[in-house]
Amino acid sequence: MDIVEQEITGDALEGVLVRPAAGSRAGVLVLHGSYGSGTVERCRLLAHAGLLALGIRWYGGEGQAPGICEVPVETFSRGLDLLHAEGAERLSVLGLSKGAEAALWLSILDRRTAAVVAMSPTSVTWANLGSGTDGRNRPWRSSWTWQGEPLPFVPLDETWEPEPREDGLVSLRGWYERSGDLHADRYEAAAIPVEQTTAELVLVAGGDDGTWPSESSARALRDRRLAAGLPTVLVERLAAGHRPRLPGEAPASLSTHLHYGGTDADDSALGEAAWPHILDALHGPACGR
Template sequence: MPAHGPVRDDGVGVLVLSGSSGRIEDERCRVLAREGMAALSIRWFGGLGQPPGICEVPLETFAPAIELLRAGGARRIGVLGVSKGAEAALHLSVLLPGIDAVVALSPTSVTWANVGPGLDGRTRPHRSSWTWRGDPLPFVPLDDAWAPTPARPTDAPVAVRGWYERSRRTFADRVDAATIAVEKAAAELVLVAGGDDAMWPSLPFAEELAARRRTAGLPVRMISGPDAGHRPRFPGESPAPPSASFLYGGSPAADAALGAEAWPHVLDALRGGRRSGA
């Protein structure tokens, strides 16, 4: 559970969540710590007593880390997550009191089925990625009839964006119940998404989230880049490494450009500024 940086006078503490890689976001914590924030990243699946995959992960898992930041002197709490970590962060903004800001990188607007096995070691039947107070959250299943087009060698990295797009159409009757109710969140919200995301359609998802906030008369900041992919990078972060399994879209230059454009909005929201949404 690496933490970086003491809490300064501005009293900002940030919980930093990875996506389905499950890694501890040590570098991202260091970048935030250089801005004077206390930043903490935790393992939230795959650890002792945790589901080995993102399958019915209790959202209460994140509460002790937030309390640790508060115990260290943080008076303002932010949660910054990417991909599935952004999905968790958005849910926390709705369900967990006392979160002041959420930064969702490459977000989704709905709860999805599990990625990997649950505590029972099984990946099927599909189950929710998350639970709250012991109950699984409504979710959109994945359509197992999907296959990449065009077909690729079995050892080649694959873009799975089409899987999520098809699954949303196949299970359209599940979407409303699975939609993340960001219009109920008191936290400031920053959405960062790339138009070339090859993992899932994060830019349309971000636009849906922003529309829900605006319809409710709530502030939101949305920063997008048409050429960026699934892994925007902030100033001071290394380029994301390539994957042997998945295509993420974008390019190192486009991902860095999106992160640089978003960075002042991210810092401002975490510190409690109130710039108008884009």
């Protein structure tokens, strides 16, 4: 399918909009952990699958926090605004890692969201990663705000130190697990209340995630939904890591610092297994393909 790519610049949004040349009534906001080449590649892939795809910079840009610190969820609502203005009748969001955390909150706080694909998700809101608009990264603050108020969060353990790996890479998973144990009293208040959204939910997680325990988090999200009588699709693979690869995407770049877990083969197998569920949710019953 032919696609058309457009750079988005302006005071409200910066990013890329990729559309099928024939148009689409289904739009998806694409949120990686950071905006970059991976976001653009994923937007192109989704456009080839018949979706109007928008990837945006949501931190680190002009007027934004340098890190993931008190990022307004309204930032993502503006992405939905643009998709709607471009003709999308069904509005969805696909996020990876911290982008999945944001995507889940968007579906709760902006009821226009028809479907969420959360890849390598967390089930709670965590503290900031990096500095806020004030240039400070301490004290710990929420990653997100809504209507100017910070969302409840779990702080990170200041004393944690990674265990050395033979390959020299650092796994952050133990940091999140330790922080959850240390601040157990904050955990329930910071839980992402996915039972409060009727959006379709597809969760994709690997059991060998080296960044945080996304598989157990995905199961916790599913269980909250099931307790509320809301169906949820969970696609998991024990040997996959933090970066599932969708069919047609290039292998993830090698990291010189962080251990993400998984292998190219398992990350690809997880993405391939999730792909039909992802397309079904994003296209929806009314928009077709």
